[in-house]
Amino acid sequence: MLKISQIDSARQRRLVVEGKLIAPWAAELISACEKARADLRGRELVVELKHITAISQEGENVILELINEAIRFRCGGMFTKRVVKQLTRRATRNLETRFRRASDAVETKVP
Numbered sequence: 317m318l319k320i321s322q323i324d325s326a327r328q329r330r331l332v333v334e335g336k337l338i339a340p341w342a343a344e345l346i347s348a349c350e351k352a353r354a355d356l357r358g359r360e361l362v363v364e365l366k367h368i369t370a371i372s373q374e375g376e377n378v379i380l381e382l383i384n385e386a387i388r389f390r391c392g393g394m395f396t397k398r399v400v401k402q403l404t405r406r407a408t409r410n411l412e413t414r415f416r417r418a419s420d421a422v423e424t425k426v427p
Contacts, residue, residue, distance in 0.1 A: 317341070320348045328360040330390075334367045337375030345378050349387060364390040371399055383407045 318341035321332040329352050333345060345363070352361055363382060371379070380403045383389070391397040 318344055320344065322348075322352060324359075326359075328362050329356060330362045330364050332364045332366055336370040336372075337365075337368055337378070338370055338372040339374040342372070342374040342378045345375075346381070349382060349385075360388065362388045362390055364392070365396045365400065366392040368393065368396045371396070376403060379403050380407060384410075 318333065318335040318337060321334075323330040323332060331345075331348055331352055335341070337345065349361065349363065376399065379389070379400060383400075383404055384407050389400050391400050
């Protein structure tokens with residue numbers, strides 16, 4: 317089971333996520349983020365992973381996708397912090413690799 321609560325303030329909108337971030341419910345987080353982004357009015361969107369008891373591969377994929385979309389995360393608990401930290405590193409490496417490949421392609425085309 318996954319519970320997603322929305323907390324609004326003047327500077328940010330937080331989605332507080334609790335429970336198991338696994339296959340049947342991982343898509344719900346994507347949907348909740350899309351809905352939350354629709355009406356931010358200049359506020360920041362933050363996903364707070366709180367009391368997460370399990371993260372499946374599908375859950376990791378959703379977190380990675382949201383990191384790539386520049387969503388900020390707050391984490392409670394060592395397990396969740398470690399997973400998000402690893403995924404952030406992976407996202408950074410992927411971005412650097414894409415940038416490097418694009419840069420190499422431009423250099424080879426220039427006479």
